[in-house]
Amino acid sequence: MIDQAVDRAAAALAATQRPDGHWVFELEADATIPAEYVLLRHYLSEPVAAELEAKIGRYLRRIRSDTHDGWGLFHAGDFDVSASVKAYFALKMIGDPVDAPHMARARAAILAAGGAAAVNVFTRIQLALFGAGPWATVPTMPPELILAPRWFPITLAKMSYWARTVVVPLLVLAALKPVARNAKRVLVDELYTGEAVAPTTKADTTPMWTLFFNALDGALKRGDRLWPKGLRQRAIDRCVAFVTERLNGVDGLGAIYPAMANSVMMFDALGYAEDHPARAAARESLERLLVIGDDEAYCQPCVSPVWDTALAAHAMMEAGEDARADAALDWLRPRQVLDVAGDWASERPHVRPGGWAFQYNNDHYPDLDDTAVVVMAMDRARGRTGPVNDEAIDRGIEWTVGLQSRNGGWGAFDADNAYEYLNNLPFADHGALLDPPTADVTARCVSMLAQRGERGSARMMAALDYLAREQRADGSWFGRWGVNYIYGTWSVLCALNAAGVGPEHPMVAKAVAWLTAIQNADGGWGEDCDSYALDYAGHRGAPSTASQTAWALLGLMAAGQVDSDTVALGVAWLAANQAEDGLWAQERYTGGGFPRVFYLRYHGYPKYFPLWALARYRNLKRSNAQAVEYGM
The missing domain is CATH 1.50.10.20 (Glycosyltransferase)
Structure with missing residues (x-):
């Protein structure tokens, strides 16, 4: 048997x-990624893709829970207000009537959970980009952050790879505060209760650090217009350079959807033409994440x-x-990253590259897990294949041992990325800023x-x-x-x-x-x-x-x-x-x-x-x- x-x-x-x-x-997440893809197309005022949107709409409607009437973060998961607001917004953008039974039930569940004011930071940003929510509720992250020296307590180098790639283009968007150019001008005013709601954090926080960072956020908001124009432009230019260097061609910034989408919106906000090579490559990278079936479609978070x-x-x-x-090992061998000292090198500059990334191409961000496997x-396979992979094995081991953290363990992408106090930043309400x-x-x-x-x-x-x-x-x-x-x-x-x-x-x-x-x-x-x-x-x-x-x-x-x-x-x-x-x-x-x-x-x-x-x-x-x- x-x-x-x-x-x-x-x-x-x-x-x-x-x-x-x-x-x-296929690599499937929750409703947020396909919803954000729909919203991105409308944010950029791209030609209507009616058939594709219809398929994504069917997917979003199917994965809505009949138990709690909204969307969860996984199959049969509990109601999540942020995922539900994004899915509702996308369906409304597609054209679902607000009085349709599934929309009415979802809206009631959202309002019962505090409404759109109760969503997490990234959803608040999504709403602000459409003028559907105020930028004032988004924690301030000035683009000048990218200029901070390594010894500074809050720097991009102290954040995880995924946070880094997602945040850098967001720094530009938060400074420019663009509003979508979509002709439909769809809003979600019906999702607000009229009361301010403190979002529920998913981070492990410390009260004293939280108080400090909240006070810092208030000071940054009051002083946002006081940054010298030359310094701000220098910071924005550095952000653009960071993104452009890591675009990975049509594999996208960091090869993960949120960073890739943010890079497209950053280029758009800065006035890059649709056929500009950087913007066009960034936009194409998102299309490559789509899974399109006969009846449904969704967007993957990565491959x-x-x-x-x-x-x-x-x-x-x-x-x-x-x-x-x-045959698989023959395909894997040339995908070893041997010539790019990625972001990990800021912590371990004397270690030679030698890892593998998770995706087809993501040279700045190989990871220890893939490399070890x-x-x-x-x-x-050595007893059968002989020495053909010996150099790849040796370089992979060399890179891996070079990234062992001081406590004896390994993180996924970086060494000693364990600055726990950063999880108290108002921006980090998701609790996923670090890679310890x-x-x-x-x-x-x-x-x-x-x-x-x-x-x-x-x-x-x-x-x-x-x-x-x-x-x-x-x-x-x-x-x-x-x-x-x-x-x-x-x-x-x-x-x-x-x-x-x-x-x-x-x-x-x-x-x-x-x-x-x-x-x-x-x-x-x-x-x-x-x-x-x-x-x-x-x-x-x-x-x-x-x-x-x-x-x-x-x-x-x-x-x-x-x-x-x-x-x-x-x-x-x-x-x-x-x-x-x-x-x-x-x-x-x-x-x-x-x-x-x-x-x-x-x-x-x-x-x-x-x-x-x-x-x-x-x-x-x-x-x-x-x-x-x-x-x-």
Whole structure:
């Protein structure tokens, strides 16, 4: 039965591989990105794309909740006022009548939550750009911020990559305060209650820092007109230079939708013609994020080809489909960033580039997670492919170890990006301004080093000490980039196994007990995105999903539990829930963007992770082994 399940899943995954060897699957977020895309077209007063807007409208209407009448941040998620205001605004812009039943119900839910005055900062900016809300409610971030020296407490260098790329063009927009040129002049006055509402923060804040930064914001607002004109122009010019250098051609600024859209609006506000090369490339980058079907369409927040390809290659090697994996590695090799010292170099200027980015092209922002996964896949294939990937492996490891943070862990894009006081900025109400080390990324880097045979080094011991400190009392680990404690625990158990920390170690034993305790009655595992609640109270159960079940199984098998009843039940769940096409259905979101703010549905996760888990189970049972030598 397992052999058949593996063969069917491998054949189905192989059928989705592109002719050049790579995989890329849809990456779906919530209603905000497709809504913002519609609003952007109208902001720029572009020709009406009636068919496309009709498809996006159908998508937005379908994902609206019948339970709370608005839009959440993930499948079956609770009402979110900011997402709901954007979706409502986009549907009204498309032409949905405000008295249509779905619009009336959504409006009532929005008003009950405080109305448009209760939305987050980025939604307030979106409203202000249309004259549908006041700029006065947007926290002040003067463009002169880009000129601040590195030692200054508030600098762009102290922010995460995603915050940096999103904020820089916004600095120009906030200074110029443009208003949309759309002829329809659609507003959403009906979403305001007439009362000021304090938005609910999603950040971990400290009262004293919050008071200080709120006072600073007030001072900046009062003095906004007092900046010397020459200094302001110099700051705007620096912002434009920053954006232009990082445009990535048609892959866009930072290769993420919010930054890409902001760059287009910045160029527009500065008077760049539509055919100006920078503006045209920035605008084209957004079109490449669209997923257009026969009946519906939506806009992705970014694309994930390197991540999908590397993970699918691991699954294919596990399943014995080596030729498929080798083609993937051939595609990955030339995408290593070797010549661009990205923003990470401001903290580590003496480290040579050598990482991989998440997207097709994002040379200024490679990440440690992708790099470790690619290196492990290449190393795993060395016995078959020979030395063809040796230089890529060595450079990837060199770059990775060069970005280890002082506490022993690794963040995703930068070293030591942990200036926690910045989360108290009024602008940072989403709580996602920073990129500190996390257990899941650290685990991947440990796995990579251990797979290459590193043991007992100072950097390895520092990393293992970090992971030990990060383990929760219940035995789990937090998962920053996947939902959530199941993802983190899988990642760390694989790392500990690769590093030689055996099943008898208390860290491992506690994690195994935790995973066993949270298994669903049907044999699978599930976890809700609400486990990222502000109190981080721990795992919140959810119906079993294919990807989370696969993570739990991979973690347990790494911990020597291949013969346990727990693993047998999980394997049976995967086998029983495999569809006729050889794959697994999964609507629930199991990817993390920003905790409490932004979640992701990786359409590839239920395609390669269950295959990986089933194939590993088969391989371990055949060899009578309890663990594997690989880091994942």
